[in-house]
Every structure is written in structure tokens, then in C-alpha cells.
Amino acid sequence: MQADRPPRIAITGSASVGKTTLVNALGSRLGLPLVPEETREHVVRTGKRLEQLPVPERAKALRELWAVRRQREEEQREGFVADNCLADFAAYALQHGCAELVPELLEGSAAAVRSYDAVFVLPWGVIPYERDGVRGDSATDELRYQLVLESLLRRSVPASRLHFVPDSLTTVEERVRFCQERLGYPGAGRRGGFVSLVGAGPGDPGLLTVRAKALLQEAEVVAYDALIPPAVLAEIGPRAERILVGHRNQGATQAGYRLHPAVLELARAGRHVVRLKQGDPFIFGRGGEEAEELLEAGIPYEVVPGVSAALGAAAYAGIPLTHREHASDVSFVTGHDIEGPRSHTCWEKLGAAGGTLVLFMATRKLEANLARLVECGRAPQTPAAYIAAATTPEQLVVVGTLETLAAQVRERNALGPPALVVVGEVVRLRERLAWFERHARGSGT
DSSP: OTSOOOOEEEEESHHHHHHHHHHHHHHHHHHHEEEOHHHHHHHHHHHHGGSSSSSHHHHHHHHHHHHHHHHHHHHHHTTTEEESHHHHHHHHHHHHOOOOOOHHHHHHHHHGGGGGGGEEETTTTSSOOOOSSOOOOOOHHHHHHHHHHHHHHHSSSSSSTEEEEOTOOHHHHHHHHHHHHHSSSSOOOOOOOEEEEOOBBOOGGSOOEEEEEEEEEEHHHHETTOOOOOHHTSOOOOTTTEEEEESSSSOOOHHHHSSOOOHHHHHHTTEEEEEESOOOOOOOOOOOHHHHHHHHHTTTTEEEEOHHHHHHHHHHHHHOSSSTTTTTEEEEEEEEOOSTTTTOHHHHHHHHHOSSSESSSSSHHHHHHHHHHHHHHHTTTEEEEEEEEETTTTOEEEEETTTHHHHHHHHHTTTOOEEEEEEEEGGGHHHHHHHHHHHTTOOOO
């Protein structure tokens, strides 16, 4: 690989071998832009796979997609990680019986693939074949494609630049490390030393993002908040080390640090640490503070958004945060400290406003928070809802008003995290839209 410029890297192989996942992870780790797979874009755009087109149209589509790929790679002068490679277009033509109509693809791809600094070929059959409507229906056809592609690459790419990822490497982290080690430029071969700030969502493991779930499976270490429910922790891969680092009833300031020392120590030791945070890292999750500390420590990191607790709780409680007849704006605020010199909340504006208000971390000072809103101008009869253990089977919703809600929560003995409060006219819609409880009772109406 040439050390005087960023690398041009291609990840290839047949369908359903994990190319796109590896491209995203490697690009993130190396800080390189991505070049997407044009054939997948074509299928998504047109609704038809290449083999479903008449032969002349297949050839025409491949010729057009080839031109798009060539242009995209030429424009990325700062290096890239590509999903598939230029040799794939020759393999497509051979696989789909139109090679004689596009001889320039066979001739051009042999020369074009020599421009890559590295081509990584993922093994066929290691990951279960998934039919998603974009991939072909036949796994056997994909094996044939893999063999054709590998033959083309061996004939065109210098052996020093062609790397076959071993069958034994099945996790994304293992594959990323293999690629880094083979690239061999400064910093590429180091092991780990990376932190993923990951949002765990509000509680239902089904609301984890695809990226979050993949990281939980591949991470070496998962450092998680105390409020992460067991159902989400069950998504962590069996080989990962688990460390409880979250705070209950105290902030990071009181604990004396922004990012837990164990996370810094493990990252400095070269480990890939997933810092798993309830909800979304950048919405009252202290993710910004932790990212700042990682930056100051020189540790590379990424931020993986999660479904915010406010969005999850409101949706599962049947309370739309905005509604054309009730509220056109929504404010997220913390109820952890309702006053004092460190508070950034303007309660007077919140009291005078008429939109929806979501209070995070409001349980310890619930009565004081609601009273402060009334003092600052909100009507005592304003509807309010207390939502605990949102999106989980234990979800509890207590509905009242600013004047009555605190007492109702005490009567239900429901005070305690994780919980938040929704204030505003939209709360009135819950009686009609409380779908989650109806589903739990086995009724969809």
C-alpha cells in the first residue's frame, strides 16, 4: 500500500456474507468514506433483480452501474472503503448471461481492480443465507457467483493486495482486526482501543437499532448503565466481558468523573468497549461529556443513537408528543435539579408555554417539579402522565394533572426510576390510544 495517500479498499464476496456490515465498521474505524453497492441500489430503486430483466436490459443496467461506480471511486481522492469491487461487474455479467454484450466490463475490470490497495474477500456460507427480497432466492447461485468472482480476482489482483478473510472469523470485530492487520499502515494494525457510545433505547430489546445489536454481539467489553433492563443485556454476545458502570441517584459530577475510569482503562489497553446507555447517548445521557473525555484522552470513538426514552415512553403509553389539535411543539428538560446556579432550565418559559413538556429524571423531585410548573404559569388542571418502566412488560402509566399526579403516584407506590413525566393536552389522548396495554391483554381494539 502506498503510504503517501489514504488507502482504497474494497470488501467483496457473494450476497449475505456480511460485506456491508464490515464496510461500515472498517470505514468508521479508519475514518474513511464509503462507496455503496450500486447493484443493491438498483434493485431497491427499480424493484427488480438483474436476473428478472431481459438479457439486453441486464447488460444496459450493468453498463450504467459500472459507470457510476467508476465515477464514485474517482471522486474519492481521500481514500475509501467500497462495498463490492470493480471485478464484481464482470462476475455479474458472467453470472447473468450477458457477458458477450458488455465485453468492456470483463476487459476493464481486470485493469481497474489493480487500483485498489487492498481487496478483502469474505467467505461464502459462514453466515446463514438470508433472503431479503434484494438478494437472489438461490444460495447455490451465490456460491457459483463467489467462485467466479474469486477466480477473476486471483487473475487480476496482485497476491500482496488480495486477502481472503478466514472462515473462523465470524464477528465484525474479528474481521475488522484482520483487515487492519493486513493493511499495515501506521495505526491500522493496533488492536481495539475504541469506544462505542451506544443508545440502548427505552427498554424493549426490539427497539435496539440494527447497529446497536450488532455491536453488542461483537464487543469485547460492554460497560452498561444500572437501568439497562435484563432483556436488553441478554442481547450481549457470550464472549463479552460485562461491567456495571452506571449511576443510580447521582450524576457523574458527584461521582467525580465524566466517563467511568474502567472504560478509559480498557480502551487504553486496546479493547473495544461498548458503553451502553439507556435511551439515546446525546439526550440526557451524558454522551457529550463522555465523548469529550475520550477526545481529550486520544481514544477513537463512535456514537450510535438510540430511541430516546421520551419517544419510546410516549409511544407505548399512547401519548403522541405532538398533535395538530393539541400541541405543535415539545420540550425535553431534566427534572433532576429544578433550581440553583447550575440549572440551565428556564422554568418561567416552560410555565408560560402551551406545548408538550417531557421531564426526564423527575421522580426524586416529582412533587416539586410539578408545583414549580404551576408556580410559573401552567394551569393546575393541565393533564400529566407518569410513565415507569416504559416499553417493557412492567410498564406503568399513571394519569392525572399537575395538581394531582404526585399524590396518585405515591398512592400507587410507583415512585422510582426509570420513569419520566409527560405534561400537556396530548395526555388526554391516552385513553383512546393506549395500544400497548390492549395488546398485553390480547386485544387489538
